[in-house]
């Protein structure tokens with residue numbers, strides 16, 4: 001993996017302790033790959049796609065041009081329909097950004113029923129979807145390069 005790559009991690013800190021685990025996993029995978037990264041924080045998962053869009057637009061001006069993006073967050077179902085909105089719309093917006101703009105985005109936004117499920121997927125000694133999202137972003141960046149996209 002080229003060491004000249006630079007990625008942006010956008011983390012939603014709705015649940016701080018889950019965000020800590022996801023970020024730890026994503027950073028570890030990027031450092032293992034020898035790439036650099038920046039981290040920005042937003043309130044919740046719904047704000048992740050706009051933040052990526054802001055960064056993409058800024059790159060057209062004086063902003064940093066990132067080779068790819070990693071979205072980290074945790075959406076836990078509550079009592080109302082809001083879970084479907086937050087989980088569904090954040091995922092859909094990330095997909096629209098990636099497909100529409102041809103950018104590599106690793107989606108590490110957990111969408112779970114309860115905190116136990118979140119911890120099982122966030123803790124570094126478990127599945128750690130943060131590391132998986134970083135891996136996906138790196139893989140898609142490499143594919144773009146291979147395809148000349």
Ligand SMILES: Nc1c(NC[C@H](O)[C@H](O)[C@H](O)CO)[nH]c(=O)[nH]c1=O
Pocket residue numbers: 012014043044045046047073074075076077086
């Ligand atoms: N319930 C969760 C949210 N809700 C907040 C939204 O993401 C958003 O910040 C708010 O609607 C203001 O625009 N966010 C999460 O990341 N996780 C949740 O479980």
Ligand SMILES: CC(=O)[C@@H](O)COP(=O)(O)O
Pocket residue numbers: 075076077078079080081082083084086
């Ligand atoms: C995913 C959410 O927005 C959720 O945490 C909100 O909880 P509630 O549906 O009980 O308001």
